[in-house]
Amino acid sequence: ETGVTQTPRHLVMGMTNKKSLKCEQHLGHNAMYWYKQSAKKPLELMFVYNFKEQTENNSVPSRFSPECPNSSHLFLHLHTLQPEDSALYLCASSQVASSSGANVLTFGAGSRLTVL
């Protein structure tokens, strides 16, 4: 596989469930990101990992817990979510985080989360 792969593509969960989103990149990048995309709103950066170290946590509620076991894999663990957390969760990767030059983000197709 190439690029950035996210699973599952669709997830429906109740507010008391625990689930995880998975992201894998085959690009040799060193930075990985979680974004939240809601309809008609700008992309919201949630977490950034650079060389497996978390460098950004943009005031994200603790019911979202990231994990980055290595530079190729990123998880988002979900627990006790709220209906307003329903959104598309996008994973992305880049050569490194917070650098000059183009440093283009390569995105996955996203995991569509619905919280009932």
Next chain:
Amino acid sequence: GQNIDQPTEMTATEGAIVQINCTYQTSGFNGLFWYQQHAGEAPTFLSYNVLDGLEEKGRFSSFLSRSKGYSYLLLKELQMKDSASYLCAGRDSNYQLIWGAGTKLIIKP
């Protein structure tokens, strides 16, 4: 505060030209990006401007004016497959991306 403004939705005709505008206010400036996102798909990189002027890449061109805090994406010879959302993002002095809400472009035959 930091902000990116772009129109919510635009409609254009197949074969025509369309210009999608983006104005930005960032703390410092380290580049302006455009991404394309088809419905249900990943955003994909289109262009990066850091100096003033026009960058041409096939049917797509991107323009930047740093003094005006303004960019546009120009799409020529529109095709039905160009129907998508176009995301503008400015990068601030900390190399953080500030995103616009996206412009949904509808192409009509």
